Amino acid sequence: MSGTSRPLTVAVTGLNATDNPAPGVGVIRSLRAEPAFQGRVVGLAYDALDSGLYARDIGLDEGFLIPYPSQGVEALRERLRAIHAEAPLDVVIPTLDSELPAFIELEGELRRWGIQTFLPTRAQLELRSKAHLAELGARAGLEVPAQRVLTDAAEVFRLGPELPYPLVVKGVFYGATVAQGPDEAAAAFHATVARWGLPVIAQRFHAGEEYDVVAVGDGRGGMVGAVPMRKLLLTDKGKGWAGVAVKDPSLLDAARRFFAATAWRGPCELEILRTAEGRYLLIEVNPRFPAWCFLAAGAGQNLPWAVVRLALGDPPTALPDFRAGTLFVRIALDQIASIDDLQALATAGALRLAREGA
Amino acid sequence: MDGTQRLRDLAVSESGFVFDPYTGHTFSLNQTGRVVLEALRGGASVDQIVADLREGFAVDPGTDLARDVREFLLLAREQGWTTAQAEVP
Numbered sequence: 001m002s003g004t005s006r007p008l009t010v011a012v013t014g015l016n017a018t019d020n021p022a023p024g025v026g027v028i029r030s031l032r033a034e035p036a037f038q039g040r041v042v043g044l045a046y047d048a049l050d051s052g053l054y055a056r057d058i059g060l061d062e063g064f065l066i067p068y069p070s071q072g073v074e075a076l077r078e079r080l081r082a083i084h085a086e087a088p089l090d091v092v093i094p095t096l097d098s099e100l101p102a103f104i105e106l107e108g109e110l111r112r113w114g115i116q117t118f119l120p121t122r123a124q125l126e127l128r129s130k131a132h133l134a135e136l137g138a139r140a141g142l143e144v145p146a147q148r149v150l151t152d153a154a155e156v157f158r159l160g161p162e163l164p165y166p167l168v169v170k171g172v173f174y175g176a177t178v179a180q181g182p183d184e185a186a187a188a189f190h191a192t193v194a195r196w197g198l199p200v201i202a203q204r205f206h207a208g209e210e211y212d213v214v215a216v217g218d219g220r221g222g223m224v225g226a227v228p229m230r231k232l233l234l235t236d237k238g239k240g241w242a243g244v245a246v247k248d249p250s251l252l253d254a255a256r257r258f259f260a261a262t263a264w265r266g267p268c269e270l271e272i273l274r275t276a277e278g279r280y281l282l283i284e285v286n287p288r289f290p291a292w293c294f295l296a297a298g299a300g301q302n303l304p305w306a307v308v309r310l311a312l313g314d315p316p317t318a319l320p321d322f323r324a325g326t327l328f329v330r331i332a333l334d335q336i337a338s339i340d341d342l343q344a345l346a347t348a349g350a351l352r353l354a355r356e357g358a
Numbered sequence: 359m360d361g362t363q364r365l366r367d368l369a370v371s372e373s374g375f376v377f378d379p380y381t382g383h384t385f386s387l388n389q390t391g392r393v394v395l396e397a398l399r400g401g402a403s404v405d406q407i408v409a410d411l412r413e414g415f416a417v418d419p420g421t422d423l424a425r426d427v428r429e430f431l432l433l434a435r436e437q438g439w440t441t442a443q444a445e446v447p
Contacts, residue, residue, distance in 0.1 A: 325379060
């Protein structure tokens with residue numbers, strides 16, 4: 001019997017939905033868009049004011065605060081144990097880079113409790129890290145920009161000819177700054193270290209158009225589904241505020257090669273640059289759903305639902321084709337909530353929502 | 359993929375709005391541009407397209423339609439919709 005034929009409770013992290021939103025809201029909306037899913041959705045948030053916690057109309061049933069990743073695995077384990085006792089979970093979908101190592105470490109223990117996940121292995125997570133992009137490119141047969149991993153700001157003054165200016169200074173988890181010269185690169189290095197720590201990556205800048213691919217790997221080298229997107233509108237932080245699903249076979253081929261080379265298990269986002277000469281450069285692989293993943297469901301491939309099914313042990317099946325030309329256009333809304341909601345989260349770390357239409 | 363597959367895969371609306379599903383780019387064509395694009399999609403040669411335009415529109419006798427159509431073809435190549443080899447001479 002399929003593991004998804006009964007009412008499920010799925011927990012989703014990443015509910016901070018600002019102008020640089022975490023992916024949680026998109027994942028929850030995708031689950032709620034799936035007719036076969038009639039279960040409950042539990043939000044796991046880091047702050048009582050994470051805006052997704054108050055989004056009753058997206059289909060959240062309950063919200064719980066969890067400890068920040070910096071508090072360590074033990075704190076997360078104990079909090080998840082308490083949440084599971086209060087609201088038994090079937091599946092958890094972590095959506096933030098920084099929390100993945102802890103969830104991967106807890107994967108076996110969560111399974112013993114009855115909570116399923118569908119995550120990459122620690123080795124896969126490490127291989128796709130920004131510091132190992134060249135190795136990943138060579139293994140997958142994908143072109144990647146030249147880069148160097150830096151641990152000292154002075155290194156930006158003696159980069160070789162393969163890294164001319166301008167270049168991109170990147171943090172190990174997030175952040176990218178284009179530096180026009182060594183002084184700007186040194187300043188970006190220090191700002192990046194202050195926020196994300198070492199190492200820092202100096203990556204060759206290429207002009208071109210960026211495409212992003214949200215995809216799910218089956219953990220055996222296969223691709224369950226993938227939807228490429230071109231951003232149509234950017235915020236001042238460079239985040240996509242509108243985008244369109246596209247069907248460039250080269251982008252889908254790049255995703256297939258990535259999965260074949262890594263046997264990636266779970267969701268990811270590939271950032272690919274198409275240069276004016278028609279070269280495709282893999283810039284980055286994010287090890288989780290992107291914030292815009294609801295576009296995939298809207299275009300015909302419900303990738304978060306596929307992850308739930310895979311987590312529950314359903315055999316991987318290729319998803320139907322998607323509709324190129326499907327758009328997402330984001331909107332900022334003021335949500336109305338009660339002070340009681342904030343009080344419940346601030347004091348008990350939990351909020352029960354009376355869902356609209358439920 | 360043959361040299362005109364991209365051309366055939368374009369989504370073209372009645373109003374001349376064009377969506378390229380490979381790149382996500384959009385374009386707006388006027389009425390003559392739309393006629394040229396549809397003719398190219400149908401495999402017409404430059405001469406055939408010029409004849410279509412002369413038949414369908416009031417064209418000044420001095421207008422170099424062939425040059426205009428070739429310019430359109432160059433733009434189509436820049437977008438990767440067609441290749442010189444694939445075009446009907």
